[in-house]
Amino acid sequence: MAVQGDSPAHIGVSLGPDRSHAVVVGDRTVLASLSVAGPDPTALLARAAASCPGRPLSVVVDVSRLLLTHILHRTAGLSPVAMIRIVPRPASEPALARHPADVIERLITRRHTIPGGHDLFGQELRPIDPAAVRSVCAEIARDGVSCVSIVASGSSAQPRQERVVADAVQAVLPDAHISLAAEFGSQGLLAREATVVLNAALYAVTEEILAGCGRAMHRALPGVPWHVGRGDGGWASPSRIGRLPVIGVGAADALQLLGAARLAGSDDCRVLLDRPSGPVVGDVRHGLVVVRPQETTGLGTVLVVPTATLTPSPTPAPAPAWRTSDVALVRADLTCDELTCVGAAVSRPTAWLDEIAFIESTSELDRVRQDAAARATAIATANGAAPGSADIVEVSTVALPYSPSGTVRVRVRVAGKLDEPVPVESR
Amino acid sequence: MSTGYVGAATSITAEDVPALYEGAKFYSPAVGDATKEWLVRWTMDTLARNGPIVLVRPDAMAPQTRSVGLCVLGSATALGDLPPSGDEFALAVRELEHLTRQRFGAVFPIAAATVSALVPLIAASQLDVPLLDADGMGRIFALIHNTSLQLGGVSPTPLVLRGATGESISVTTQTGARADPLIRSNVDTLGGWAALAAYPSTAGQLRRAGLTGNVSRLINVGRLLLETSDPDVLVGRLAAVTGCRRIGRGRIVELEHLSRPSDVTIPAHPSSVVVDEVDGQGRQLRLELRSEIVAVFADGALVAAAPDVICLVDVLRGEMCTLDTLEPGALVDVLVMPADAVWYSPEGLSMAGPATHGIPLDHPRRR
């Protein structure tokens, strides 16, 4: 085992409804693995601090299991949400008027539609109707809802209408928490709707969880920086997650893949995870978990925040296709919860961008890519990455099929540097 | 889901919809899942509420029965961000009825692939008419007159275009080829997609010029796709059902844009995907994209081209790759499948062959 000097330790924590876990990672090894009953981080962090040789460099907390439990089983603890859609015409069919996933639909107390909307390039399709805005605001005020989420067609390109409505709602309900779909970017009205509804619903409960973490950190490790795991396998600052809790959803899956890859010392591999439902596989590329906006594991609906892609693995042996593949298949011998904690301990600040752009020449394409990369870097810095430390990890631009010539989809992934980029060995 | 093979005339129930969706995706691999969640739910809800759709082969229907073709025109990404209100397709048919002063007794998909394979089901259910088991493309071509119907003398116009904005456009032309340039910019104005009702025709004309059986085959292919995620098993089974074969397996190394001159008639600019074969001869596979994959070059030799249906399978996930989510580093199988025989006739090739995409080379199936 290679030992390099006095490398400081990192602590990874995963809070769960029944048991919570923590690992201390330092000098390329898992130095300690702890677990306590219940979701309270106080005792766990105190023990982790005690097992840590010296002061840890940072602590990363995964709260995704708590969030998922609330979404799936403890809806009562979540805030009821008033949903406002801004589209040219209201749905004439019941199936189109609702969200197709029950897990989302049951969080919504009442739906409203305001005529309006833009196309993918931000061209207005219908001006917003002020009378409709007033009447929706009156209804929401009457219902006394404290959480409101708003999604408009085309708002990733032109968020103006969402803001106009948000301002109007805030005016009648000054204390309301309002989530706008434009904050998450990407495309697909219903995926954006699901994202913004979950974000609004999780707001209060996440605030509570993070406050608990903050107190526990202050007691056990005062002054040590701490972050919260993201669905894409990176981390963001607690204040960022507090404002946009939905980006913490699905973090455990991604962090397990990252943890297993890091234990195997591999930056590019395929990871086999044992799940109660059977083995699943996910990929790690360039040292980052392969994620995309998709149907989030365990949630059953598509979100626009990217999460790890887990595919059921044929049992008992992996399919022949993987054997001919040029990447290694990794199987970790730690439990999933320990892997989550290892992944959290070694994770990096990240950001993701998914935009539509219009280009007329290849030089313009370069400019669009650079702009997108600069924006993604700014987001990573906002998420807590040290300024100047962020690397562009992946940029892909594809022509959008059946769209006007020159339409491209740009996806950028940015990751900040880890303080100690070393592989970790298990005990 | 029933597991039996879907034969000549039958009905489509809500349970068939997931398989139909997967099959429809296979015949137009370009389009992603941006609309899947609500589209499948909407179709299933409609069929559950109104009962199964009657699916009839054109030759099993009275030849004089008036029929109309339906499809979604434009981008699936646009459709995903601007979902329909729900009445666009039925209203487009009603407007076309008004325009032609005829009542339609059946609907059919203009292109039985992707979203356009599902919306005729919804319209048939809403209008309470049978769905014809035939289409005009057997895949998706970018231009609305690129159909076997046009080759058989059936004009796409008069037609009606209806957007999610509630606006509609009707177009009547002297020749079929004029329709597409007339409506293309209107589709952008309507928000990037529109419901199209076109090809007013008879069951007899469909029997002669349509591609029969193309709706039922989607369900059969879709069931295969849902049954296995092992890419080798999948390709083997698809080969038996669809005649597809694997050109090669490789890793995407490059995405190029505007890699060749663009013209305004066909949507989406030309781009290319370069794949390094990981097994076999280690060839360089070059995929030329124009909304769909229109050609594959292996070490510079043309090995597949439109009208072949060319698609990518994500090897590690065992599912179809959609062209708007390709990433460098992904491991893919390149599959090619023959289109309907009509597309390899001289007329078919001149309408949809490689030359129409600016590739003036002989089609590999014609050499």
Add this chain to the structure above:
Amino acid sequence: MSKPMSKQPSTAPLDLAELMRVDPLAQAEAVHVADPTRQVQQVILAETFERLRRTTPHSLVVLHNEAATGGWSLAAALHAAWERNVTAIVVPRAAMSPSSAVLAERLSIALLVTDTDPVDLALTLAGQVSAPQAARALRAALCAERLADQSSIRGVLGVLNTELAPVPVALTIGGAVAAGRAAAAAERPDAEQVRVEISAQGGRPWGELVASVPARSATVAAHVESLLRLARLPLIAAWAQNRMNVSTHAVQEKAAFQLLRRMVTEPVADVSSNGHRDIPMPSWAAELHWRVDGVNRAVWISEVRGAGGEPAEELTQLVRTAWQRHRPDWPLVADEDGWISWQNSGAEDDVAAMRRAVGAVLGAAESHALVLGVGGAHSGVPGLMRSVTEARLAAHVARDGGAGSVRWFDQVGAKATLAWLPRGQIAEVADLCLGDLMAAKDRAALVDTVLAVLDCGGSLSQASTRLGVHRNTVLSRVARAKELGLVFDDPAQRLALHVLCYSLASLWVPAG
């Protein structure tokens, strides 16, 4: 003053390398060039794929219009070129992509990217291909300019090798490669050598430029020769300049080494308590890139027939060239009647490296009629001086083995004594006291025979075996030698005659 060019530029088809050396292709970016010697018989401007399909082998294809739309079109053109055995593809930059570079390499098709208008380019190239003499004359003129800019031998050879690549060119002096690519001097069945003698103005030839031209392209040989001729003047100028520089340097080094030697031999006031003198390396030694700290092992190089005096300056240069070719990091210093070099190997003696070094220069030593002696390994400056002395002794012994011989002091031992015999003076003595023998025509055979008999302790049969002649021959020669005064039966005379025979025999060693 240069002679007029003996040969006109040839009318053989141009090869790709030739075309790429003159404009407009000189401006093009060579993305991949598989075989620059491939001929270009025709230039084709391909505007369509139809035209590409009718391309003939050994043509250069300039893509244009439809055939140069980029992306797939270049990939397809490369494939068509591969099918038709085309020499090269030239493509406008707009149609180029990184993946095409990979494909060109994979299919082994030369691919050039140009910013020039394809039509103009094709017209110019077609002109060049149809009139190869003009293109070659232009090229020769450009080459002459570049040669004239060179001030060193290395520079001149560099220009020639770049210009004529892949044909290798070398400068040989006395048959040994002095500069350039050694492959040029190697005889190969599939190649023909083009040679041009280099001689100073009116003087004797001192070197030769050699190029190894593939046998099949005999027409290229004429062109190669004309370029080699162009290189003569710059080469002579560079040689003269070089000689001046080297002479200055050599004098400096020689003085420095003598200074170093004096430091060891002359008494120093400050002697350390244990009596061991540790001589620090002077700073000027470092400037000469000499290393003396640690273990040193010296090599003495001398002429097989040392005249006793200092060797000629030219010879010093030849030795330096030969030596530095193989061991550029070892010094070479002229000293008295030979040259010194040494191996510095830090703390540990590295005999293997010395063996390799000596082995590498043997060929040159033989051709320049030199012998080598290798001293023992000793540390520090005093050690170096001791090793030099040992090496010199060993080198003297090596002379017995003829040109190209090497002796290691460790194996020489007491025999070194003989090396110091004043053979010239002994021979003068022999002239006086053995006049009859010295006048005899067969004196060498007689002296050799008597030496052998003495060496063998008087055994005629052993002597006959050593000499490879019949015992009766030995007997008759001994008898004749005695008649001429070489009477070695008398014990009082035997030692003197033994030494005398030894000296005469080693003086009369057949040359080579």
